[in-house]
Amino acid sequence: MNQGTAPKTKQRRLIEIAVSERGDTTFSKGIAAQVAAVRGWWADKSLGEERSFTVAAPENLHSVYDLRKFLDEQRPEDAAHDEALVVYVTGHGVSRPSDDHFLLLRDSDEERLPATSFQTADLITRVLDSDADHVLVMVDSCFSGVLRKDLLRRVQALSDTRRRLKSLVVISSANEEGTPHPEQFTRFVEAVVSHLKDKKSGFAAPHLSFEEFFGAMTALYEEGVAPEVQFLWPEHSLLSRKDHHQPSPCLPNPGYEAQSVLVGNARSAVAWSAADLDSYWLSRASGQPSQGDSGWYFTGRTSHVRRMIEFLEGEGARSLSPGRQDRASPHCSLAS
Template identity: 45%
Template sequence: MTDGQVPATFRRRLVVVAISEYDEGTTAAQTRFRAGIGAQVAVVEDWWGGAALDDERRFTPSHPPKPLQSVHDLRAFLIDEDLVSAHEDEALVIYITGHGLAPQGAQHFLRLTDTRLERPLSTAFPTAELVTAALDSRAEHVLVMVDSCFSGRLEEELHTHLKALHPDRKALHTLVVLAAGNEESTPRLRAFTSALAAVHAHCTDEASGYARSHLSWEEFHTVLDTVWDPAEMADVHVLWPPSSVGRRLAASEPSPCLPNPGHTDTTLLEDARSQVGWTRAELDYYWITRATGQMSGDAGWYFTGRATLISEMNDFLAGDDSAIIVTGQAGSGKSALLARLVTLSDPRFRADPAYRPYVCRCSRKTDPQVIPQN
């Protein structure tokens, strides 16, 4: 990836393994559990496969063709999915939910409909097997979310299973496994996805400030820390990568596995300038509402001034100097000058029909050089 952008060529696959059918408890309790699992899956699919995402960010959901009742059913589904054959340019997101089992020992199992509690080794599915298949593929961007009781137990188990993982893949901070709590946690239904939903809602808020098409892992955890409510949400644990790679996943690069639900329209500015120019909402405010004395339907008028400062900045861009320092008191308009420079030098903005009338009313003498994106 370059310039903080996620290539549109990435293939995106969302694999959902959700076990909701268990022959225990009252009929009402079984109905509530199925509804709870369905609600959890809906949160995940809304984030990664929802209609609000454009085609270049939406993941294709994959479900088992029939309920997963036995270990054989789950293995057959995973064979069809062929996770180990995922390619480098594929982003994998895997969501696993259902009852978890943690018998004596260090293993974690996903309980299935036909699982017999006294025989977990042969009738329950070893969760680490599924996780390992994804991490040992060639996909460079993987997110696995394990939303079940005792899922934190996987941390120690993964470190054992993945000792043979190639050193290059061990060094990747883009292979991520999240769990709904530690090795003893028994989160309530929807507790893990409530945390996801809160992050989703925060990023959708225009005031959040996250405008890129994808979040970084650093941004994801910053938002999670902000919105986390211990009374309503599971304590999301990072099981992988190991602490030697970066326990808090302090990676600033956008991840193909984290499409930003609050992504603003950056087609207005070319990608190289989208992070230093104004967003469309800000452009509407500064170029149309605040900067003009317009009446409805009128292109309005514009103040003039600062021609000398603007000319100096334009000359810098056209020259060979490597740096320029813009100084001034707080509120004197430093950011406004820089934003004007960035915006007016962008050919996509200048050609946008919504702003062309206002651009044409600016003085040609203070226009910066139009710089196409390389």
């Protein structure tokens, strides 16, 4: 499980770039479902003010100028070091032999991609070059795996400090040739959320580490059903894997439940939680100290309990009143 707690952030922003108008009605509905699944994780009100993300999404994305205007308004490159950024990009994508990936908008001309579509790596580099210490970029688009080579080239322009920061993560939903169906990502995200909410999975902290995030996706992956998620940045190494054991404010745990504080910090690691205590005493009170027990405290003793009640309601009650030395009749014993 992860180590420590996630760094505190003053602001958390979910930037959505979802192009749904370049396709039929089925495609548009699929994009809407994807956006709902992402918001259902990162912008859910149940996360509370300290973990939920504020959504920033453009009203219209008809042309590349609309997207540029939105980004100029949001200015993700100006994000402060104590801000967590999650960027979700989805829509039709195309690649070229140059290893460039382009996001197609409604008015894009596939014969003039550089001029009429948006080069996805431009946005990613813009975000990575901010001061934000915690970034997660998810590109859910066809052929988005080609971004790996493009990013490896572009990040060389970043400062040494930014390149060494392993809390900046970029993933895609497809490899270099993949064309994922919109439902794949939606169902996968929903499956991961359900997995994290399952108490048996063991994810109890307020935030996840990227190692846990990757592990949950790996555990749920089914070839041909789940999207071919690619980890584009940072490059995998022992150092990056070590750093990814730390909880990230970009990954609020949807299954986290705040617990009552019963002991001080020094004993919290070995003490039972309120939930543990509730489970323990409720199981004993119901006569089920272990799973599978049928409950034995109040089972098979009906006749004895009835005799006890009759005794207490009748003459026996008076014999036990203060000042009386009478003893209860031996026939009312509760022995089994």
